[in-house]
Structures are given as structure tokens and as C-alpha cells.
Amino acid sequence: MSAPEMAKDPKILAFLCRWCSYAGADLAGTSRFSYPSNVRIVQVPCSGRVDPVMIFKAFVEGYDGVLVAGCHPGDCHYGTGNYHARRKLAVARRLLETVGVHPDRMFFTWVSAAEGRKFAEVCTTFAESLKKFAGRPKTLAREALAK
């Protein structure tokens, strides 16, 4: 039962809110900003929908990093979803940190629908910062199957 190692080419799971950040990612695409292909996107109705259980599961399933992005404070389509998200994410980060998932493996940020460039930058920064973990144990990940 050995913990898998963090990859040189990290896999990132991104939870993007339907109204701002997903549209921001869309804009990054249509504006032809390039960003690393390490990011797999999951669209959520609101950043407040991101239950920490989803983040835990992402790490268990072997993702190197988890990105959560939502509308800027005050801009939530539903009024207050992102304020709820901020509290939940703070708790999720503290819990993961406590059991030994490095806090730099989580990246939570605000990306508006107009911030295509910011989205590309966020992905690049995050993917780059995850490379420093290469070779270190991928804590919390599901046990590697015996070969």
C-alpha cells in the first residue's frame, strides 16, 4: 500500500461557476490565450455549489491540484453564493492542510466573465507551482494498485 507520487505534469481539476468563471474560461478560449492543458474543467451552477466533499474526492481520485473559481464578491448571479463558497473553502483548506495535503495544491480565486486573461494566468501559475511537488508523495490519493 504505497501512496502514489506527484506527477511532473500535474493534473488539475477546476470547478468553475457557470456565470462568471466558466464564461471567463470560454473567453480565454475565444481570445486564443494559451494556458496549460493540465486543467480539466467541471462546470458548477455557482461556486457555492462546491461542497468540500467534491474537493476531497478530487484529491482521493488522484488529482494533483484543485482549482475553484467563482464570481467576484458582490457579483454573484444568485446574490450571495460566493460568500458561502468563501467560508466553505476556508474550512476545506484548513481540514486538508491539517491531514497533510499541502495548501499550495488548492487554488481558490475569483474570475469574472471578462477576465479571460486572468483565467489563463491562474491556470499557468497554478500548473507551474504544482511542478515543485513532482516526486513527493501524493497525499490523500487512492492507494496505487499493485502491479
Place this chain on the structure above:
Amino acid sequence: MTDLQQKARELLDQGEIDALLAWKVDPAIDDVRPTLFKKGDDAAEIVFDERCVHNLANYLPTLTVRYNRVGVVLKGCDGRSLTTLLIEHRINKNSIVALAPACEGVKVNGARAQKCDDCPTATSPVADYEFGTRKAKDDAEFKQLERIEKMSSEERWQFFSEQFAKCRRCYACRQVCPLCYCELCIADQPEPRWIEPSRKLSANAMWHLVRAYHLAGRCSDCGECSRACPEGIPIRLLNIAVEKLVREQFGARPGTKPDELPPLVTLAKDDSDEVMEEHL
């Protein structure tokens, strides 16, 4: 007869309460046991000392269905659990009479419980009758956390993975917790299966993380989860790690204010934005 026993007798005799939940010595186990008293004459058997570890708030949602009015003897931590149960409408305050003696701390396995050093309110915040002097204390320091906070991520995982690997998934921590009351627990729901039922390390870790998250900002730090664990996993460490955060960031002190919603079901627009922007 102590004041507590006297009051209990009075309440039972006058029919103010239908039953009283407290502790009495059971010679068969040479220890105290949570017991339901129905007659005033039995009140002399009520015990309240360092052996009374059980969180009696756990019984109240069931008992208040069975009886119109239930009396209950509460330590500080039990009282904080009860406050949260009242806030969450699990119990109607009218069906409870709270007897709150000043708690001097309890012993688990012969030693003073760790939670007692961190206890902010030794007397229950819900109290119809108080006994002894109410002791106010500064905020808990969560001393047991310091050991964890000094470790690197790898060392933390080393420590916690050894602990989680011991988990047999008996869910005693869930059953003993007064605030873990979902009719269908996320660990039991078949679809989506967030937490695998098998005893793999990753599934065990998932269970402990989710359990701690669901208690975030609600946990009264009664320490029952750690006490009930047959494998001796220090489950409480995860809870106090979160409690420290909710106190620092959201100013929440679970169970001490009867009119305040738990921090994760409410929001504040002026919360720190640090968690979102710390990378930029």
C-alpha cells in the same frame, strides 16, 4: 443531599418534569451510567463528578418525543451541544429543563480529559437552574493542535494516515455525536457514493474529513468521538483544527450563543478574502 439532588427531587415530585436524565452508579460496571429517573425518591442516587463523561444532549431529541418535559443534567460541553440542537430546531426549549452544575472536568481512562483544558464554558450556557459558581474562562488554546501545526505536510500525512488506517468504519464517532443526526448519512447513501464503504485508507480519510466538515462551526468539543473510538483515533484533532479556524476567521464560538446561526449556514460580506487571493 446535594443541591442538585434536592432540585431534581423537587422537580420530579411536583410533576414539573416527567423524567430526568442524569448519571447514577452502576455497581455491575463499577462506573456511572446515564440513567433516566422518574421518581423523586430516586433523586438521591444522582451522581455528578469526574466520571460523568457521556454527552447527555445526545439522548434529548428522542426523549423529548417520548416525554412532554424532560429534565437533564448538563456539563458545559453538553450544554453547548444542546444550544446548537436548539438553534437547529431539533429540540423545543419548552420540553427541556436544564440543570447545570459547575463542571470541574471529567476523566477518561483515569486521566483528565484533554477537552477539559480547552473548555470555554464549564457551566452549561443553557441553564434553568445553576449549581455552584459559574466559571468564565478565556478562549481555549487548543494545545493538542500545536503538535500538528509544527509538522510538515508529509509528516502530517504520515501521522494521520497511520491513524486513519486503523479506522474500522464502525461509525461509533457518528452515533455518539449529538450533532451528527442526518437521517441518511452521506456515508450510507448509495448514490452518489462519495465515501466508499470499504476500509481503504483513502476511503477512511474521506470519511473523517467529511465528518469533520459537517461539524464545522457546530462542534461543541465534547470529545465524545475520540472517547467512543475503539481504535483510539484522535478524531477530535480534526474538529478543533476547524473550530480554531471558525473562531479566528468568523468569530464563531459554537454553542455559546443561543441566537447565533452556525457560521457555515450564514455569511458575512466582510469575511477575509485571504483564502481566495493568497496565491495572487
